[in-house]
Amino acid sequence: MNSFFLLAPALSLSAFAFVLFGMDTLKGGGSRNGGFWLTLAGLVVTAALVRPAGLASPILFGRGMLVADGLSFFLTCITLSTTFFVVLLSEQDNTLGGQPLAVYYGLLLLAAVGLILVASANDFLMIFLSIELVGVPGFILTGYLRHIEKSSEGAIKFFLLGAFSSAMLAYGISIFYGLTGSTSLASLQSGALLQPDKAPLALVAIFFILVSFGFKIALVPFHMWVPDAFEGAPTPVAAFLSVAPKVAGIAIALRVFNFSLPSAQLGAVNVLVILAALTMTVANLIGLQQTNVVRLLAYSSIAHMGYMLLGLIAGGATGIASVYFYGGAYLFMNLGAFAVVICLANALHSNDLSAFAGLGKKAPLLSALFVLFLVSLAGVPPTVGFVAKFYIFWAAFSAGWTWLVVLAAVNSVISVGYYFKILRAMYFQPPASEAPVAMNLPMRLTLAVTSFVTLFVGLFPQVGFAKAVRLAPRPAVEQTVQPPVMVVSSAPLVHQ
């Protein structure tokens, strides 16, 4: 297969992004609708270009820098659907009103390109570059509300910590290159790192890489930027940041620590176990204190990364499948929750919990949907959140991590404490304001799809399990022969 075909989604999205960048200059700012439709068109065209995964064996392309397999296919789908919903949500959000939106959409698409490349990266350099491609549009989008101080504050924090973690990543990669003479993930598997003379330094490299991923996917104790960035960013951007980059980070961690690195070696699993336990517990405990709904969802998203790590730790085909399933489930329930928040916050002009009081009476349908999403996030049946958690627990339990499962289970009880704070405000308290709550068509569409999936897959999980299991077989990267050292050459890019 020609590697241009495999690159087509990324190329097409980039092309649309650049057209969008041009639009604002051409039409002078008043092109909100045009940009919106063009972005949706771009996403649909790109989705049509995505090739189903090469399931039998992964396909390497782009000089072995990129790989097409179940993981990359899964993540491309996650990225495209997240972006699609976020674009729909942006249309309703009124904090974005008056901003040049074509650029905003262009940046979203560019971040999506980064995510697609992250998902297919098979080389540390590629990982670094594509993470930056996610990060830079991410900073800009977070600070997109220039006139609001919190937005800039969030962007600065995000930027500084992002830069810091990128530096760590680069440092880890450089040590790794020094040890193996290659930046390819394939060389991780060779076992060269495990020789006694190299192992200590390899540990340092792994440590730096792990810490950097920790920042990107916001594991405790590297999570501090998340609540501020989420609170300051336009809420649709927070929704975007709460799903796609984190799922992508988990995927990279899967590729590096699960597919490539022999997992039991070099103690990477132990570090992940500690990070998972810390992340779940700390995020949930801090979540209990929050009174701003977006911050609350920020801590919730951190905690969910902790649960997802369980699947990563469990490893094997089931562990990977459970991560996939969880990622997909999390996409729908979390975007649904954010959609409701955007809709309500538009009417109420506040994300504070007290503003949500009495909504059960005033906006019964939206409140009912919010109940569904929050119950799902809390992991209570009959929702997709419960099934996903069950799957993760199941995988971790079968891999022998009983105590971690117990901790995660207790954590999901704690999380009910803050999710239900929202329910309490909505249903048990008298209305705080009389502002009417309106939904436009894209919002209705988003809510319909997310709530349908949340409930339907919760009742009939086989649909999702089958997909996750099919994509999950452990990609055998080592089967394909790789040039051990990266060489700069002008040979055609086509490999396969």
Next chain:
Amino acid sequence: MGVLSFITFLPLIGGIIILLIPKQKVQVVRAVAAASSAAALVASLWLWANFNSTTPDFQFAEKLNWIPAFNIHYFMAIDGLSLSMVVLTTLLTLLSVIASFGIEERVKEYFFFFLMLETAMLGVFVALDMFLFYVFWELTLVPMYFLIGIWGGPQKEYAAIKFFLFTLFGSVFMLIALLALYFNTTPHTFDYLELLKQTPTLARGLQLWIFLGLYLGFAVKIPAFPFHTWLPLAHVEAPTAVSVILAGVLLKMGLYGLMRFSFPLLPIATQRLAFGLAVIAAINIVYGAFCSLAQTDIKRMIAYSSVNHMGYALLGIASLNVIGFNGAVLQMINHGIITGALFLLVGVIYDRAHTRDVNAFGGLGSKLPVYTGIMTLACFASLGLPLLSGFVSEFLCFLGSFQVAAYRYVTLISLLGILITAAFFLVMIKKVFLGAFNTKWEKLTDMNARELIATVPLCVLMILFGIMPSLLLSPLSTTLSHLVDILKLPQP
């Protein structure tokens, strides 16, 4: 679709229809709620009529593939034990729905949650795949949370979340225990009948751990000491009809779980831990009774009496013999009927007087003769007066546990509970109904027709089951003897 699915989901369908009715048509909403719960009752009585009580086998089975990836089935079937619980549930729900006609606030949502709760409870009692069981078990939480939290009393928010967190905390451990059961079978399964073939022979240590995990889930619901603290709060804050369901049905789910799953699946652990259960039962009985004695709020008193009465039932099942089991199940049903009636009756007086303080009343006997008569009857049934239903079941529970030599002292201490129970009910009757009439209550009216419709059937059952307990025991006894036999089998 089989008859069990039909009964289980009938209320939910009614609830969804209610959501489609315009808000203003309150009467229609009430009619639909009553009709769907009545239909469920009729269907469950049909089930009883067609139930073959000569065999301990499961009947009316339905089995569909649900999640093949995990070998999870949609598996429902009933035996005598489930049947009695199903009928109890449908009966109490119908009466509670009738008693809820007085609710004026957010009527639609109220009845939707109520019917959803009925579906979840019925599901718990008919599910035989443990995953399905767990889903229904958890499904009871959300409607109950809203029912307490929206329509409850002054401390409703705290009561609702405390109820939710306690139960969820217990049930996540139950989930982990279920996973442990699952992974110790080949092929991995949640199917109760398959588990029954394999898990009784598991190693003792493993059985103990799994038992403890399941027990945490069930104990919160029973509620067994020291996990009972959510109960008085939830009962006091919940609206009348919800208290009826809470006491009448939800508490039974805990004991049902122990009898249905913990004991037969883990006989070695059961034999080992039965004495501990008996001790907890004794604490429940004595401590619950003393707590009741100390209350001045009538509803709180009855709530603590539930702790005490569930103690009798727990003592009965901890004795692991046929008499004890029969007594326990009878006690579960009788407690549902009697305490259901008591909560309805407390609701009657609270609706009129807006207080439940025993000391606020006095001499109501002459003013409200019908109410006094019914209330006194229910209290006597609850404290175990012979010829009323409570006596038979308590007697059987004690008889069962007294037969176990090791339980002698525990049983003797528990007997104290009967005395104290009698004391607090009689004190309450004296203070509220006897003595000088408190003229503050000149304007009180006696029970109206709706209230009588909700309570009289329960009173009739109290007398009926008191005189002829065999009506209840005959469909149960085969099943219960079988459950005891499973426990006795020497394990290879």
